Amino acid sequence: MHNIGLIVYPGFQVLGLAMCASFELANMAADEPVYSIALLSEQGGPVMTSAGFGVETRAFDERSFDTLLVMGDNLIRPTSPGMVKFLRNASLTTRRLGSICTGAIVLAEAGLLDGRRATTHWCHASALQRAYPKVKVEEDRIFINDGNIWTAAGMSACVDLALALVEKDLGAQVARVVARQLVVYHRRAGGQSQFSVMLELEPKTDRIQAALTYAKHNLKSTLSVEELASAANLSPRQFSRVFHAETGQSPAKAIENLRVEAARLMMETGRHSIDVVASDTGFGDRERMRRAFIRAFGQPPQVIQRANRIVS
Template sequence: MPKHPRSPPPMRRVIEVLAFPAVQLLDVTGPVQVFASANDFAAEAGTMPPYEVHIVTQGGQSVTASAGVALATRPLPAPGSALDTLVIAGGPGVAAAASDSALVDWVRQRTEDARRVASVCTGAFLLAASGALDGKRAATHWSVCAEFARRFPTVRVESDPIFVRDGTVWTSAGVTAGIDLALALVEEDLGRAAALAVARYLVVFLKRPGGQAQYSAVLSLQAADDSFGALHEWINQHLAGDISLPVLARQAGMSERSFSRRYAEATGMTPGRAVEQLRLEAARRLLLETRLPVKRIAQRCGFGSEETMRRSFNRLLAVAPQDYRARFSP
């Protein structure tokens, strides 16, 4: 009987995670654990682990993260060697890394070797320094978006998304967003079921509720002592009702003048702007998680009219509600 030739075994995808002194620990270990867990599930299923993951750094066998933890690493591979995905971490040391011409040149050459390239958090600064983000959309940590936009005017930075994909280049927002990005890479490679299995094992969302917000309005309004936490909870339960300044002051047990002053001191914004932020966040969730008409959502969230909500979306998110639903909904 003629022998049928065996198909070649699937190739393991080589992933390099670039670290540097004072790298953010979770920027490295978060994505690495996602890929490692995908390997574990493949091994349990009796198939070849899909990933070969290396943490690489310039000129040494280890690097110390900003948290003081030493990471075992490999030296930077020579340009031209096999590579599927390059992941660039961020952290306090990224400014020094992005100023190192030799490292930037290595990143530039390595992006040409890679099928795709990604950055986590402020790792976008190093990736942008290499020119890989020129003319592309990108995300980074919300706190440095303005600085990033000033330094790299040819990059279209987006402050809201958890991660952004522009062709073969992926960038993610702050710290834990690297896990979201890595799960998306696994989903692209291995399918939704594999990515969901990893997400469940790590006890994280495969896609965060809403799918795009780096942080919630409630979190951004939270003061050190959370003195208005109960009020924010009350607001979220009464979005469609009267949430005027007199009503808020009464609810907080203060005069209007004292409430306005103390609230601004605690949260950094006026009560009116905070209410708008909370209504906007609720509307975003309903746009993505329901099929309610925009008019109904505007009423339910207290905007009063569809036009009022549209103006709020355009002013704060630079996108209309209908376009927001089309862009971000599953």
């Protein structure tokens, strides 16, 4: 039996509790109770969530857990001495420790991330790095496993982390069954970006959205302004003007960003060669893709590909 303790505190982000469903469904997929879950807090009793309702918890004590996970928060709050003491003691007996979102800051305060690679929600990554310079913060990651420490980005990344833990414990087949039951992809790779080009562009009209959707589905095409304008049912000149006004980018820059995102996803989820990735995402050749990656990430694709394989 894998005993999992979820550590909460007043105001913790309620979405973190969604990971419980992964462990519940893993029990069903395995046809036996593999996981048990306990909500823990320093004082025990009811603890208020970020959504304004309370959950019942057990107080910290001497019980041992296979896995302890610190929930995240919408804000960065001071870590109590009692929490730090509990985690330091638990690190001596617990098989693995982890965090969601700002829970990484709690682990860092306890000294458990010193010299380790870790991630958190992108909007708190810089604060984590400044406050704890011994931590190797990688802000654009869904989750990271370094030794017995697992850290995840914020919000829905808790489900990705839970699926990764299930896969580690019970194998890929059980994790796939759980992912299907959850109606999610199996599973976002740990090294996958927290960001989405389509979300960041935020077009305001259906015509520009239609052009972007067409581009995403036809990356191997040339995707000239004329081709995109036709998808948007606009003249090329009008399309370029409206596109820039709505997205703040030129069509060429937006298409390059979509190609970079697609190329990175291919490297995160498969073992494709650089040449195949460049061809399938419309770059045409590896040198053009290399230049685009350096503009986007400051690193060539080979470096990111190696890092993703280490993370996974």
